[in-house]
Amino acid sequence: MTQSALLYLVARTTFNSVKHRLARLKQPRYLLPTLAGLAYFWFVFGMPGLGRGTRAPEVADFAPTIRALAGAGLLFFTVTGWILAPNHATLMMSEAEVMQLCTSPLTRAQIIRYRWLRAQPATLFMALVAGVLALKREELNAIFAALGTWLIVNVMFLNGIAAALFAGKLKSLGVRGLSLRIPGIMLALAVAAAFAPNFTPPPSLRQFREIPDWLSHLFNDGLAGALLWPLRQLAQMPAATDWPEFAVGAGVALAMMLGFDQLATRLNTPFEESALDLAQNVGRRLEAFRRGGMSSMKLAQIQTVKPSRLRLAEQGPVWRAMLWKALVGQTRGVSARLLFPLLGLAILFGVIVFSSDRPEVVDVMVISTFSVLTIMLVIAGPQMLRNDLRSELHRLDYLKSLPVRGRDILRGEVYGSALLVGAALVGIVTAAMLLIRTTEGLHAAWRITIIATSASFLPPVAAMSFAIENGAAVLMPSWVAQAPGSGGVELMGRNMLMAFLRLILLSLLLAIPGSAAAVLVAVGVLVAPSGLAAAMALVFAGGVAGGLLTLLEVEVLLRFFGRRFETLDPSLENM
Amino acid sequence: MIEVVDLRKTYENHEAVRGLTFSVPPGEVLGLVGPNGAGKTTTMRCITGAIPPTAGRVLICGRDVQLDPVGAKQELAFIPDEPRLFEYLTVREHLAFVARLYGVKDPKPRAQALLEELELTGKEDALPNTLSRGMKQKLAIACGLIHEPRAIMFDEPLTGLDPVAIRRIKESIRKRAAAGAAIIISSHLLNLVEAIATRILLLQQGQKLLHGTIAEIQAAVPDLQGRADLEEIFMRATGYETSATASGRIVAAPETPASPPTP
Numbered sequence: 001m002t003q004s005a006l007l008y009l010v011a012r013t014t015f016n017s018v019k020h021r022l023a024r025l026k027q028p029r030y031l032l033p034t035l036a037g038l039a040y041f042w043f044v045f046g047m048p049g050l051g052r053g054t055r056a057p058e059v060a061d062f063a064p065t066i067r068a069l070a071g072a073g074l075l076f077f078t079v080t081g082w083i084l085a086p087n088h089a090t091l092m093m094s095e096a097e098v099m100q101l102c103t104s105p106l107t108r109a110q111i112i113r114y115r116w117l118r119a120q121p122a123t124l125f126m127a128l129v130a131g132v133l134a135l136k137r138e139e140l141n142a143i144f145a146a147l148g149t150w151l152i153v154n155v156m157f158l159n160g161i162a163a164a165l166f167a168g169k170l171k172s173l174g175v176r177g178l179s180l181r182i183p184g185i186m187l188a189l190a191v192a193a194a195f196a197p198n199f200t201p202p203p204s205l206r207q208f209r210e211i212p213d214w215l216s217h218l219f220n221d222g223l224a225g226a227l228l229w230p231l232r233q234l235a236q237m238p239a240a241t242d243w244p245e246f247a248v249g250a251g252v253a254l255a256m257m258l259g260f261d262q263l264a265t266r267l268n269t270p271f272e273e274s275a276l277d278l279a280q281n282v283g284r285r286l287e288a289f290r291r292g293g294m295s296s297m298k299l300a301q302i303q304t305v306k307p308s309r310l311r312l313a314e315q316g317p318v319w320r321a322m323l324w325k326a327l328v329g330q331t332r333g334v335s336a337r338l339l340f341p342l343l344g345l346a347i348l349f350g351v352i353v354f355s356s357d358r359p360e361v362v363d364v365m366v367i368s369t370f371s372v373l374t375i376m377l378v379i380a381g382p383q384m385l386r387n388d389l390r391s392e393l394h395r396l397d398y399l400k401s402l403p404v405r406g407r408d409i410l411r412g413e414v415y416g417s418a419l420l421v422g423a424a425l426v427g428i429v430t431a432a433m434l435l436i437r438t439t440e441g442l443h444a445a446w447r448i449t450i451i452a453t454s455a456s457f458l459p460p461v462a463a464m465s466f467a468i469e470n471g472a473a474v475l476m477p478s479w480v481a482q483a484p485g486s487g488g489v490e491l492m493g494r495n496m497l498m499a500f501l502r503l504i505l506l507s508l509l510l511a512i513p514g515s516a517a518a519v520l521v522a523v524g525v526l527v528a529p530s531g532l533a534a535a536m537a538l539v540f541a542g543g544v545a546g547g548l549l550t551l552l553e554v555e556v557l558l559r560f561f562g563r564r565f566e567t568l569d570p571s572l573e574n575m
Numbered sequence: 576m577i578e579v580v581d582l583r584k585t586y587e588n589h590e591a592v593r594g595l596t597f598s599v600p601p602g603e604v605l606g607l608v609g610p611n612g613a614g615k616t617t618t619m620r621c622i623t624g625a626i627p628p629t630a631g632r633v634l635i636c637g638r639d640v641q642l643d644p645v646g647a648k649q650e651l652a653f654i655p656d657e658p659r660l661f662e663y664l665t666v667r668e669h670l671a672f673v674a675r676l677y678g679v680k681d682p683k684p685r686a687q688a689l690l691e692e693l694e695l696t697g698k699e700d701a702l703p704n705t706l707s708r709g710m711k712q713k714l715a716i717a718c719g720l721i722h723e724p725r726a727i728m729f730d731e732p733l734t735g736l737d738p739v740a741i742r743r744i745k746e747s748i749r750k751r752a753a754a755g756a757a758i759i760i761s762s763h764l765l766n767l768v769e770a771i772a773t774r775i776l777l778l779q780q781g782q783k784l785l786h787g788t789i790a791e792i793q794a795a796v797p798d799l800q801g802r803a804d805l806e807e808i809f810m811r812a813t814g815y816e817t818s819a820t821a822s823g824r825i826v827a828a829p830e831t832p833a834s835p836p837t838p
Contacts, residue, residue: 284704288662299662305702312671314682321675329663387663398659401623401728402676403648566644569626571586571617 006106006114014121021490029478030490037493063239065212068219070235071228074152078159078231079191083184085163086171091115091271095279102272109265112165116158116261123153130238140239144246148237151253155234158260168269194223230256296391299332308332318404322412323419329387330420349435359437370432374425378461379503381421382469388413389470389565390480396570407562410474414466414558421466422459429454449536453543457517460550461510467554468505471561472498474568509553517546576600577622577726577757582631584617584781591617593781594631599757599774601725604748606772607761608805610813614781615761619728622759623653635726649677652719656731658711660703666690667699669718677722689717692747694740708735716744720751727751729760733767745771769805779813 024030093101093115101111131146163184170180198218203210219228230252237249288300308331312324349366356362389410392399399409433447473480479494524538577599584592592614599605609615620626622633624640624647633640638647664672670689674682690696693713703711712735719727729748733741748771752758762768768775775792777785785792785808793803796811803811 296662299702300704302702302704304705305665305700307665307700308668312668312675314671314675314680315678316675318676321672324675325661325664325672328668329661332663395659397620397623397625398653398655400625401648401651401653402673403645403651404676405645567627571620571626 003110003113006110006117010114010117010120013118029476033479033492033494033497034490035493036497037489037491040492040496041489065215067232067236067239068215068228071232072219074156074231074235075191075228077156079184079188081156081160082163082166082187083181085160085167085184086180088160088164088167091161091164091275092278092282093118093275095276095283098272098276098279102275108268108271112161112264113261115161116154119157123150123157126150126153134238139241141241144240145238148240148246148249151237151250151257152234155253155256155260158257158264162260162264165264165267165269165271168271168274169267172270191227194227197222198224296387299329299387302332305332317408319408319411322404322409323416324412326388326413326416327419330385330417346431349431353435353437363436366432366435370428373428374458377421377425377428378458378465379506381424381462382417382466382502385417385420388417388466388473390473393473393477393480396477396568400566400568400570405562406474406565407559410467410470410558410562410565414463414470414554417466418459418463421462425458425462426451426455429458443532445532445536449540453540456540456547457543457550460513460547460554463554464509464550464557465502465506467557467561468502468509471557472502474561474564477568509557510550513546513549513553516549517542520545576634576636577605577759578632578634579618579622580632580634582618582621582633583629584614584621584626585629591781592621592628595778595781595783596631597776597783597786599726599759601755601757602752603774604752604758604760604772606768606775606805607759607778608763608765608768608775608809609778609784610815612780613778615778616730617781618778619653619730619759619761623651623728624648649722650725652722652724652727654716654719654727654729654732656734658703658715660711660714662703665700665702666695666706666714669703669714670721673718674721679722682721685721685723686717689720693717693743709737709740712736713740713744716747720747725756727756727758729758729762731762731764732760733762733764741767765805765809775805777809777812784812 021030025034091112097118101114106114127146127150130149131142134140134142134145166183167180170183195218198221200214200217203214219225219232233249233252234256235249237246237253240246240249284300285297289297308328310324310327310331312321349369353359353362353366392413402409430451433451436447469480479498521538521542524541525535579595579597582592582595583590595614595618597605607615607618617626621628622635622640624633624644627641633647635647636650638650640647660669661672667686670686671682674686679685690699693716695710695713695717698706698710703714706714712732716732727748732744732748736744745767748758748760752773760768760772769789774788775785776783777792785795787795789805792808792812796803796808809815
C-alpha cells in the first residue's frame with residue numbers, strides 16, 4: 001500500500017512536470033528555445049546519415065581493450081564512491097521530500113527505495129538517449145544500449161547510496177575523522193593488491209601497438225581479471241550483440257543492485273538530519289545559482305566576510321552608489337582561486353617564451369593565444385560575472401521603489417562589471433606585450449602604445465557586452481532569469497538563441513566605432529607626417545576615438561534600457 | 576501624505592484595481608486588508624511606482640509618482656513582505672548604500688540608532704544569508720527607515736518575527752506615525768492591523784468595500800451592532816460568513832479625517 005503511494009508520487013510528479021512543460025510550449029518564449037534545442041539535438045545526434053557508420057577495423061581491434069578499460073572505469077567509480085562517501089550526505093532529497101516522507105509512517109527502507117524510484121525518470125531518459133545514439137551505429141543494438149545504460153546507471157546509483165549510508169551508519173556509531181575512510185581505503189588497497197602482480201612498466205608511446213597487450217595483461221589476467229569480470233560484463237551490456245551476451249551482464253547488474261539495496265536498507269542508518277541539512281543547503285545554493293550563476297552560488301556559501309575595502313562616499317551621484325554596490329558584489333562573488341589558471345597559463349607561457357630558441361614561432365603562439373583569450377573574455381565575461389541586474393530581477397519591486405532612475409541603476413550594474421572585465425582585458429594585452437620577444441618588429445614604444453590603446457578601447461567594449469546582457473534582462477526578463485524547472489533541451493536552446501543574439505548585436509554595435517576608428521587612422525596616415533611617433537599617435541587616437549564612440553553607444557543603450565526598466569512590471573516577469 | 580485618486584490597473588482582460596480613491600494623511604496608519612486577489616499587492620505596487628497604473632494618480636507628499644518618480648520615492652519607504660536584501664552586502668553596507676541612494680546626510684548616527692532600535696547590533700558585518708528570517712526582516716525595515724520617510728508602506732511586516740521583535744516593530748511603526756509619517760500596512764494578520772491601524776481599507780475584487788475607523792466600519796455592517804472585531808467584520812463584509820439579519824450589501828463608511836494616534 002505504502003509503496004504504491006510512493007510510486008504514485010513519483011509517477012504524478014513526472015507526469016505533471018512533463019505536462020507543465022508541454023503546456024507552456026503554447027507561449028513563444030518557451031516554444032522557440034525548445035525548437036532551437038531540439039534542432040541542435042537532431043543535428044548533432046539524430047540527423048540521418050550524419051555520423052552513421054561502422055567502426056573502423058583499427059578501432060574494432062581495440063574493442064576488448066576498450067571494454068576492459070570501461071570495466072576498470074566502473075571499478076574506479078565504485079571504489080571512489082566508498083572512499084568519498086564520508087564527504088557526502090547520506091540521502092539527497094528535496095526539503096519537501098524530507099519533511100513529508102520522514103514525518104510520515106514510512107520505514108527508512110521504504111524511503112531509500114523511494115529515492116531510487118525517484119531517480120528513474122532521469123535514468124530512463126539517459127537510457128533513451130543512449131538508445132537513440134546507438135541507432136546511428138550499425139554494430140550496436142539500440143535496445144541493448146538503452147537497457148544496458150539503464151542498468152549500469154542504476155548499479156552506480158545504488159553503490160553510491162549504499163556507500164553513503166554505510167558511512168552514515170559509522171558516523172551514527174561515533175566513528176569520526178580518518179577512521180570513517182578506512183573501509184574505502186581498505187577496498188582501494190585490496191583492488192591495488194589484486195592488480196599489483198599484473199603490473200609491468202608500460203610501453204612507450206612509440207610502441208603504440210603494444211599498449212592493448214599491456215592493458216589486457218593488466219586487466220584480464222589473474223586475480224585482477226576475476227575482480228574485474230563482473231564490471232566488464234556490466235560495461236559490455238550496451239555493446240552486446242545478442243541476448244545471451246546481454247543476459248550475462250544483466251544478471252550481474254541485477255545481482256549487484258540487489259546486494260547494494262539489501263546493504264543500504266538493512267543498515268537502518270539514521271539519515272534524516274543529514275538529508276535535511278543537505279536539502280536546505282542544496283536548495284539555497286540552487287536558488288542562488290538560478291538568480292546569479294556561479295558567483296551568487298559562492299556567495300550563498302559565505303558565512304563571514306570582511307568589510308569591503310571599496311569605500312562609498314556619503315554624498316554624490318546615485319549611479320556611483322549603484323556602481324559601488326555592483327563592484328562589491330562582483331568582487332565578493334568571484335573567488336581569487338579563479339586567477340590561478342590564468343597565473344598558471346602566464347607561467348607556462350613565460351617558461352616557453354624564455355626557453356625557446358625560435359622567438360618568432362613563440363610570438364605567433366603568444367599573439368594568437370592571447371587574442372583568443374581577449375575575444376573569449378569579451379564574449380564569455382558576462383556569463384562568468386552575473387552579479388548585475390540579471391541577478392536582481394527577483395527584487396525588482398524593491399529596486400523600483402528606490403528613488404533612482406532606471407538608467408542610473410543600469411549604469412552602476414554595467415560599469416561595475418565592465419571595470420573588472422576591462423581591467424582583465426588590459427591585463428591580458430599587457431602580458432602579451434611583455435611576452436613577445438621579437439624586438440625588431442615591436443619596439444618598446446609600440447608595446448606601450450598598444451597597451452595604452454587597449455586600455456582606452458577594451459573597457460568600453462566590455463561595457464558594451466554587459467550593456468547587451470543587462471538590456472536583455474530588461475527586455476526579456478523571463479529569458480534571462482532561469483524559470484524554476486527549466487532545463488534540458490529548452491534551456492540549451494534558450495542559451496543558444498541568447499548567445500546568437502548577443503554575438504550579432506555586439507558585432508553590429510562595435511562595427512560603427514571600429515569603422516570610425518579605422519577611418520580616422522587611415523585619414524591620419526594620409527595626411528599626417530610619416531614617422532614612428534606619428535604612427536603610434538594615430539593608433540592611439542584611433543583607439544581613443546573607438547573607445548569614446550563605444551561609450552557613447554553604451555550610454556544611448558543604457559538610456560533606452562533605463563526607460564524600459566521603469567515600465568517593467570514585476571508582476572509579469574514570471575521568473 | 577499618500578493620495579490615491581481613481582486608481583485603475585488592468586492586466587489584459589483582468590481588472591485588478593477598479594477606481595480606487597483614498598488618502599492617508601500624516602500621522603495615520605492605514606490597514607490595507609482583503610482576501611487574496613483583492614488587489615492589495617497591485618495597489619501597493621502602483622503606490623511605490625513598481626508598476627504604472629492604467630489610469631488614475633498616486634501622490635506622495637504632493638508629488639505624482641508617474642510624473643516625478645524620483646521626487647515621490649524620495650519621501651517613500653517600501654518594506655516588502657520578503658526581505659529583498661543584497662546577498663553580497665553586509666548589514667552595515669546595506670544601510671550605507673541605502674542612505675546614499677536617498678541622500679541622507681551624516682548617515683552613521685542614524686544607522687547606529689536603527690541598529691540599536693531593531694536589535695541588530697553585533698551583526699553589522701554579517702551577510703544576509705547568515706541572518707535569521709526575523710533578522711533579515713528587521714534589516715529590511717532599518718533600510719526603509721534610514722532616510723526618515725514621510726510615507727511608509729509595509730507589506731506583511733511581521734512575517735517570521737518572534738514576539739519580542741513583533742512588539743518592537745509595532746512600537747517602531749507607532750513612533751513613526753506619531754512623528755508624522757503616513758503609513759500603509761498590508762497584512763492578513765487582522766489582529767495586528769486592528770492593533771496598529773487608525774483606519775482600515777478593506778478591498779475586494781479591486782474595489783473599496785469598507786473604509787474608515789474600526790468604529791465606522793463596525794457601524795457600516797448593520798447586524799454586528801458595533802460589537803465585532805476586525806476579523807468578524809472581514810468575514811461578514813467579504814461574504815465568507817453571513818447572518819440571517821445581514822443586509823448582504825456593504826456600504827462604505829464616510830470619508831472622515833482621522834485623528835492622529837496617541838503615541
